[in-house]
Amino acid sequence: MFRWGLTIPLTGLPLGEHRDLLAGLSDLGYTDAWSAETNGTDAFTPLALASQWAPSLRLGPAIVPVYTRGPALLAQHAATLADLAPGRFVLGIGASSDTIVERWNGIPFDEPYKRTRDTLRFLRKALAGEKVKEDFETFSVKGFKLETAPATPPPIVLAALRPGMLRLAAREADGAISNWLAPHDVRTVRAELGDAPELMARLFVCPTDDAGEARAIGRRLIAAYMTVPVYRAFHTWLGRGEVLRPMNEAWAAGDRKKALEVIPDEVVDDLIVHGSPAACRDRVREYVAAGLTTPVLAVVPGGGLSPSEAVRALAPSAG
Template identity: 70%
Template sequence: MTRWGITLPLTGVPLAAHRELVERLPELGYTDAWSAETAGTDAFAPLLLAAQWAPELRLGTAIVPVYTRGPGLLAMSAATLAECAPGRFVLGIGSSSPVIVEGWNAGEFAEPYARTRDTLRFLRAALAGEKVTADYPTFSVRKFRLERPPEPAPPIMVAALRPGMLRLAAREADGAITNWLAPGDVPTVRAEVGAGVELVARVFVCPTVDADAARALGRMLISGYLTVPVYRAFHEWLGRGEVLAPMREAWAAGDRQRANEVIPDSVVDDLVVHGTPDECRAKIQSYVDNGLDTPVIALLPTGDDPLEQVRALAPQ
């Protein structure tokens, strides 16, 4: 069965106001609800509520940064949610970005590959109930043991954008989570993780027939995200280095308006799903047809009722 996910919470909707929608997600055909963590809700709270509102859903964090919680606290948070949703929770972890880690959380964004790998290894042991005393290359832990390790221990997925992290996810985790890619990019990513490894991707969806409005919003998001070094490197690897060079140059010069203007329509249309609900649904399905296991819709604001849009984008 193809999985079909939604990102919670929805933009502009209070967390408590999601109950009726979340309760209906399974009957609409949604199989998954995934959270994000930037500067809004934390990654765990929306899923704790969803675990009670819709016991059929699989729940996942996409993603929890490995720098913004200590290893022990991260294990505790994951164990709590796994206990509330036994067998239905996936812990997605990743390095996040310097803005979130350093600018907003007073951490040090150092050795992201190694820190993610070490946190993954620690969490494997901790969530299995082991008493962990270890000197990892990027941190040390002494005598940590969860009071109530979850049964079963949750799968752990790794956020990955390029070959090194994708291969880590395939080798040591239970899947890979990616972001900001087009349907045609999926085979490139799939080739790095191989067959049989779950591949999850957040897909930005703007359900409107006003293409100009959708592209304007898409350009703002693309210039804000794809100028971040990790995303820049990702899209250079995917082959968009040259077409996005004018955007990066304008952004570096401080001309945000120009940075948006020089992004071609074709890039926006590749990376942001827009159109009628039927057209959006078909393009989301094209990700799956190209090798994605779990599309996770990230609904972009259009001014229309987001709750109704989630219903309209349902797979059935």
């Protein structure tokens, strides 16, 4: 099935004002709405609203950290959304980053691979309606059972940036979620994940013909993400370690201005989709041709378009 997703909520549009936009997404050719959880809205509330406002969209969080909720509470959230959107909810979980888990939430970011694996295994059992009493390697659950398990347990997909997690996703999950990719990087990811599992990725899209505007926005986003250890390691694996080294060194020295300046244009052009709306749609299709199952557009304001205008302009039905 052809998929074309959107990140919600949109930057610059209050969550409570999304009803009309979400209700019209299917007519524009969008198939999915995916939330996120960093320092804005939580991952589940936008999806709860979307489940009622857009009854044909597939919904999911990309992603919910496995540390910031206890396993049982995470199962409750997932069961609630599965009930609100039966057959349309996909649970995206992942380790997240030390910034979100440790610096912002005061939770040790220990054993991220094992914690993700254990949470996945627990959720499989809990969402199937089993009573879970088990000592996992990174936590123990002593007799939890959902009051009402979903009639159809939701698929679970893993945030996976490097070979170990990608292989775990292939073995035990229903797909993988990636981030910050160029089209040619999709093939590198697929080499570890395999051809069969669903692969989705959030793509930052700035619909503007002003390359200078797009690159300035892109540099800020890249510096904010690529200096985080998990993303730095990811792009070292993808082969960008040396080209991003000056940025990381400047950032570590506290020189934020220089860190932005030394990010090469070609890196920004690789990782940020920009240009006219038509050029952006074509670029997104390059990802699909390379093996991405589900592109999830994260609309970055640019080109003088309002968030709603940008969503319409970037829709597959637009061309």
